[in-house]
Amino acid sequence: MPPKRFYCYVDETGQDTLGDIFVVTVVIPENKDEVLEYLEKVEVQSGKEKFKWGKADPNKRFAYIETILSQRKHPLKIYFSFYGNTKEYKALTILTIFKAVHSIKDFKNHKFIISVDALGEKDRRFYGSELHKLGIPSRQVKGIRREESNTLIRLADSVCGFVRDILEEKPKSERDERLTKLYKKAVKEDVLIEV
Numbered sequence: 485m486p487p488k489r490f491y492c493y494v495d496e497t498g499q500d501t502l503g504d505i506f507v508v509t510v511v512i513p514e515n516k517d518e519v520l521e522y523l524e525k526v527e528v529q530s531g532k533e534k535f536k537w538g539k540a541d542p543n544k545r546f547a548y549i550e551t552i553l554s555q556r557k558h559p560l561k562i563y564f565s566f567y568g569n570t571k572e573y574k575a576l577t578i579l580t581i582f583k584a585v586h587s588i589k590d591f592k593n594h595k596f597i598i599s600v601d602a603l604g605e606k607d608r609r610f611y612g613s614e615l616h617k618l619g620i621p622s623r624q625v626k627g628i629r630r631e632e633s634n635t636l637i638r639l640a641d642s643v644c645g646f647v648r649d650i651l652e653e654k655p656k657s658e659r660d661e662r663l664t665k666l667y668k669k670a671v672k673e674d675v676l677i678e679v
Contacts, residue, residue, distance in 0.1 A: 490512055490596050490597070491596075492585070492597070492598045493511040493640045494577065494580075494601065495600075496509070496573065496577055497648050503569060503570050503571040506573060507564060507567075507644045507651070508580035509643040510563040510584035511562050511640045511643065513558070514558075515558070523552070526552060529551070531547065534638060536645070537646065542660065550662075553675050561675075562643050563677045564647050564677070565580040578611055584679055587679060591621070592619070595621055595623040596620060597624045598625045598626070599636075600628065603626070603628070604627060608625050608627050612625040647667070647676075650664060650667045
């Protein structure tokens with residue numbers, strides 16, 4: 485059986501907190517092309533469009549993330565890690581990619597094409613080298629320069645924002661309980677997987 489190719493889309497959030505919190509998300513679609521088309525439709529239908537999570541209208545971004553996390557027609561796995569009190573951003577992003585890839589059955593017999601938001605050339609080589617040392621059979625590590633140009637990176641951004649909104653300590657008056665319920669449901673149904 486020839487190795488299967490897995491496409492991984494990675495984003496992070498939290499550097500603005502200077503180490504208080506850091507969230508990394510890895511999105512791995514089962515069928516990249518089908519999922520891309522589906523996500524583009526959901527962006528339009530929800531009204532979220534190509535806006536980043538933090539810039540999108542709260543009701544539109546909720547409609548977007550709820551639709552994606554509730555559907556089963558276009559299988560995808562969304563992995564995330566939440567870290568606190570650290571500024572080891574690169575190491576933790578690499579660690580999260582490692583943990584997500586390790587959760588895939590028989591991962592050593594597959595190839596992984598890893599796309600990371602805003603990853604420069606120097607860091608691209610560093611990530612590739614570190615993942616190789618960890619035994620991840622990555623075929624390619626690439627940076628996505630403009631998040632707006634890749635639907636799956638936008639999903640990774642939205643999941644980062646979603647998870648951050650849930651796990652960041654906020655006064656009760658500032659919390660969106662719809663997000664909390666959706667988060668619990670997605671985790672319970674293994675759509676959103678903490679690694």
